[in-house]
Amino acid sequence: AQTVTQSQPEMSVQEAETVTLSCTYDTSESNYYLFWYKQPPSRQMILVIRQEAYKQQNATENRFSVNFQKAAKSFSLKISDSQLGDTAMYFCAFMRLYNFNKFYFGSGTKLNVKP
Amino acid sequence: DGGITQSPKYLFRKEGQNVTLSCEQNLNHDAMYWYRQDPGQGLRLIYYSQIVNDFQKGDIAEGYSVSREKKESFPLTVTSAQKNPTAFYLCASRDSDKYEQYFGPGTRLTVT
Numbered sequence: 001a002q003t004v005t006q007s008q009p010e011m012s013v014q015e016a017e018t019v020t021l022s023c024t025y026d027t028s029e030s031n032y033y034l035f036w037y038k039q040p041p042s043r044q045m046i047l048v049i050r051q052e053a054y055k056q057q058n059a060t061e062n063r064f065s066v067n068f069q070k071a072a073k074s075f076s077l078k079i080s081d082s083q084l085g086d087t088a089m090y091f092c093a094f095m096r097l098y099n100f101n102k103f104y105f106g107s108g109t110k111l112n113v114k115p
Numbered sequence: 116d117g118g119i120t121q122s123p124k125y126l127f128r129k130e131g132q133n134v135t136l137s138c139e140q141n142l143n144h145d146a147m148y149w150y151r152q153d154p155g156q157g158l159r160l161i162y163y164s165q166i167v168n169d170f171q172k173g174d175i176a177e178g179y180s181v182s183r184e185k186k187e188s189f190p191l192t193v194t195s196a197q198k199n200p201t202a203f204y205l206c207a208s209r210d211s212d213k214y215e216q217y218f219g220p221g222t223r224l225t226v227t
Contacts, residue, residue, distance in 0.1 A: 004157075033214045035215070035216075037218075042220075043203065043220070043221050044218065044220050044221070045205060045207075045216075045218035046218075047215055047216070047217070050213065050214075050215055091157055091158070093216075095214055097214075101146060101165075101209065101214065102160065102163065102173075103148070103158075103160070103216060105150075105157040105158040105159075106157055107155075107156055107157045108155075108156075108157050
């Protein structure tokens with residue numbers, strides 16, 4: 001079974017600084033997708049970034065980038081120039097390409113951006 | 116404007132009653148999902164559907180039922196057999212090309 005682990009229940013960062021959220025996963029498959037989702041206080045889940053396992057290049061979306069280490073099964077999210085609006089729960093998710101494309105979510109990291 | 120709608124936002128029911136949560140999407144996605152989120156926890160999969168008239172149990176399907184009669188709609192019924200139904204419920208659909216999930220705003224169900 002696939003598992004996704006986020007070992008940091010809560011983190012804080014000063015506005016304009018950089019923060020990295022950790023995620024590790026366990027799978028025996030070679031093709032899969034990884035995602036980071038953001039859940040602000042409104043509880044609306046918002047896709048932050050996506051990484052395809054067969055691509056070695058790390059995905060970037062504006063201030064958000066990932067460090068994907070396939071051999072280590074690690075998928076961390078780096079937020080640069082943190083903004084107050086980045087305050088939210090962040091969930092790491094793994095999606096297998098087979099067996100009905102099930103998603104597996106980590107338990108989340110609560111990020112507080114301080115002014 | 117494409118998206119996923121869930122209604123109502125807040126739902127209150129008495130113990131022993133069945134209740135149906137609505138989920139509608141106009142994104143033309145084949146796959147749809149239902150998740151449950153409890154305080155301080157991640158998302159747990161209840162049911163998912165790859166296509167109309169087909170659906171599979173997720174990790175915590177006991178006490179829940181679904182139907183998928185139309186591509187746009189994937190309602191979830193919380194039955195009286197569900198022992199702890201009070202939770203936040205999220206519906207999602209998935210893009211077939213990018214494999215990205217898009218979520219609705221959620222329904223907060225409280226059973227007393």
